[in-house]
Amino acid sequence: MTEKNxxxxxxxxxxxxxxxxxxxxxxxxxxxxxxxxSEIAEEISISRQGVYDALKRAEKSLMExxxxxxxxxxxxxxxxxxxxxxxxxxxxxxxxxxxxINEIKAQANKIINEG
Amino acid sequence: MTEKNxxxxxxxxxxxxxxxxxxxxxxxxxxxxxxxxSEIAEEISISRQGVYDALKRAEKSLMExxxxxxxxxxxxxxxxxxxxxxxxxxxxxxxxxxxxINEIKAQANKIINEG
Numbered sequence: 681m682t683e684k685n686x687x688x689x690x691x692x693x694x695x696x697x698x699x700x701x702x703x704x705x706x707x708x709x710x711x712x713x714x715x716x717x718s719e720i721a722e723e724i725s726i727s728r729q730g731v732y733d734a735l736k737r738a739e740k741s742l743m744e745x746x747x748x749x750x751x752x753x754x755x756x757x758x759x760x761x762x763x764x765x766x767x768x769x770x771x772x773x774x775x776x777x778x779x780x781i782n783e784i785k786a787q788a789n790k791i792i793n794e795g
Numbered sequence: 796m797t798e799k800n801x802x803x804x805x806x807x808x809x810x811x812x813x814x815x816x817x818x819x820x821x822x823x824x825x826x827x828x829x830x831x832x833s834e835i836a837e838e839i840s841i842s843r844q845g846v847y848d849a850l851k852r853a854e855k856s857l858m859e860x861x862x863x864x865x866x867x868x869x870x871x872x873x874x875x876x877x878x879x880x881x882x883x884x885x886x887x888x889x890x891x892x893x894x895x896i897n898e899i900k901a902q903a904n905k906i907i908n909e910g
Contacts, residue, residue, distance in 0.1 A: 695864065698860075748813055754870075754909070757905070761903070761905045761906050762906070764898075764902045765899050768895050780883050783883050784899065787880045790872070791872075794873075
């Protein structure tokens with residue numbers, strides 16, 4: 681087994697609700713709750729190979745959703761723009777604008793924190 | 796037939812790639828190309844009732860995708876925050892900050908224009 685790729689944990693946050701319950705459960709156990717394949721096999725009473733196959737199918741589905749919908753890609757762009765806004769706002773040093781700057785930063789943080 | 800609800804045109808932009816080709820085609824013709832049900836029926840050689848049923852199923856799928864993934868809802872929030880950032884930035888009147896303000900607005904416009 682190769683190392684766990686936690687991009688699937690992120691994609692699961694976005695698209696997990698589109699997976700079948702059984703696949704959703706396996707991704708959650710493997711990536712979010714750090715179970716091994718053997719532990720999942722025991723937990724849901726199927727073979728280790730069965731878990732592996734279901735996991736690969738679920739990962740493939742998550743990648744296909746991202747290719748079609750691009751939510752992770754878009755959110756990544758939005759949050760980078762919002763981070764740039766925050767560092768630009770910090771360049772404005774006049775105390776007279778402090779409330780405005782703080783509001784700009786609060787609005788940008790809304791974008792960053794609500795992905 | 797009730798009036799066309801153009802929320803489906805927006806949801807189609809986000810989730811159209813998840814629909815079956817036949818459903819995708821019907822939504823596109825009906826909402827984006829402004830065909831009537833009868834015109835679509837003639838175009839794809841099925842009954843008007845068949846078109847109507849397929850359209851309703853496709854609309855239901857689009858609504859379910861939005862309920863699960865919330866891309867339209869999220870983008871709406873992000874773009875409102877970005878619009879607030881632009882009007883806040885416009886409150887900073889000192890000429891010394893003009894480049895910074897323009898950069899802030901350009902970053903916010905990236906969010907607004909790339910939904």
